[in-house]
Amino acid sequence: MSGLMQGKRAFVTGVANDRSIAWAIAQQFKAQGAELAFSYPGEAMGKRTVPLVKTMNPVAVLDLDVSSDEQIDAAVKEVGKVWDSVDVLVHAIGYAPREALDGRFTDVTTREAWRITMDVSAYSLIALARAFRPMMRPGSSIVTLSYYGAEKVVTNYNVMGVAKAALEASVRYLAEDMGREGIRVNAISAGPLKTLAAAGIKGMRTMLGENASKTPLRRNIEHDEVGKAALFLCSSLGSGVTGETLYVDAGQNIMGVVSMG
Numbered sequence: 558m559s560g561l562m563q564g565k566r567a568f569v570t571g572v573a574n575d576r577s578i579a580w581a582i583a584q585q586f587k588a589q590g591a592e593l594a595f596s597y598p599g600e601a602m603g604k605r606t607v608p609l610v611k612t613m614n615p616v617a618v619l620d621l622d623v624s625s626d627e628q629i630d631a632a633v634k635e636v637g638k639v640w641d642s643v644d645v646l647v648h649a650i651g652y653a654p655r656e657a658l659d660g661r662f663t664d665v666t667t668r669e670a671w672r673i674t675m676d677v678s679a680y681s682l683i684a685l686a687r688a689f690r691p692m693m694r695p696g697s698s699i700v701t702l703s704y705y706g707a708e709k710v711v712t713n714y715n716v717m718g719v720a721k722a723a724l725e726a727s728v729r730y731l732a733e734d735m736g737r738e739g740i741r742v743n744a745i746s747a748g749p750l751k752t753l754a755a756a757g758i759k760g761m762r763t764m765l766g767e768n769a770s771k772t773p774l775r776r777n778i779e780h781d782e783v784g785k786a787a788l789f790l791c792s793s794l795g796s797g798v799t800g801e802t803l804y805v806d807a808g809q810n811i812m813g814v815v816s817m818g
């Protein structure tokens with residue numbers, strides 16, 4: 558099973574460091590022969606991201622804050638200078654103001670926290686899809702990252718859970734819309750992983766510990782398991798799959814009342 562991504566060009570957002578889910582995805586893509594381009598939001602993030610992603614010999618590493626339409630348009634133009642088409646778009650971006658991820662949902666979900674979280678974590682998928690669509694040929698695909706907090710209440714996940722619900726619904730609408738161009742759009746709902754974004758959620762460490770014993774596999778997932786699922790969705794292996802939210806969570810989502818032996 559080698560060369561699944563041979564000749565494919567993947568634009569990967571969301572690498573902050575080597576714990577990022579986007580990094581695990583990029584590693585799987587690279588191992589299967591993909592050409593890569595990366596983005597990071599702003600100079601401060603770039604200090605860590607750029608040296609790391611350069612180890613993969615990308616064709617481009619771009620400064621792109623997805624809350625700016627101008628920056629999205631500029632990124633598409635830059636990518637267009639090195640590639641005449643894009644086969645895969647990885648959206649691995651999530652952000653909510655820290656104070657919205659700690660405390661009573663009713664109290665901490667301010668209008669501003671809602672706006673920022675929805676914009677960066679959900680709307681940006683639509684903005685990127687629209688901007689990159691002219692470069693995407695039939696057979697290409699988009700993948701984003703979601704979490705179980707989209708469906709069920711997860712303590713302190715708060716407005717991020719609401720944004721993930723919007724993200725998953727957007728995946729379905731985008732899939733229907735872009736299906737006419739032969740473009741597939743899917744989400745991966747990943748189990749909890751220690752990353753920079755996860756560190757912003759109060760109680761994450763405890764949750765990771767408790768979570769492991771409550772999944773059917775009695776463990777947490779590994780980063781590379783999300784990478785491998787993205788490889789499936791974005792290669793020819795997933796050619797019949799679109800509009801899906803694929804769980805990579807050691808089975809956690811199937812559990813109701815938990816009393817594990």
Ligand code: NAD
Nearest residue numbers: 571572573577578598622623650651702749750752753754
């Ligand atoms: P991460 O911190 O490594 O990645 C989050 C990325 O979002 C960072 O690279 C950051 O630069 C980027 N980002 C934030 N604001 C941005 C903006 N305005 N413009 C462009 N990029 C921006 O953490 P991660 O856990 O790898 O997160 C990737 C995705 O996976 C997120 O959508 C997250 O919600 C989702 N996810 C994470 C987990 C988990 O447990 N870690 C579980 C399920 C889903």
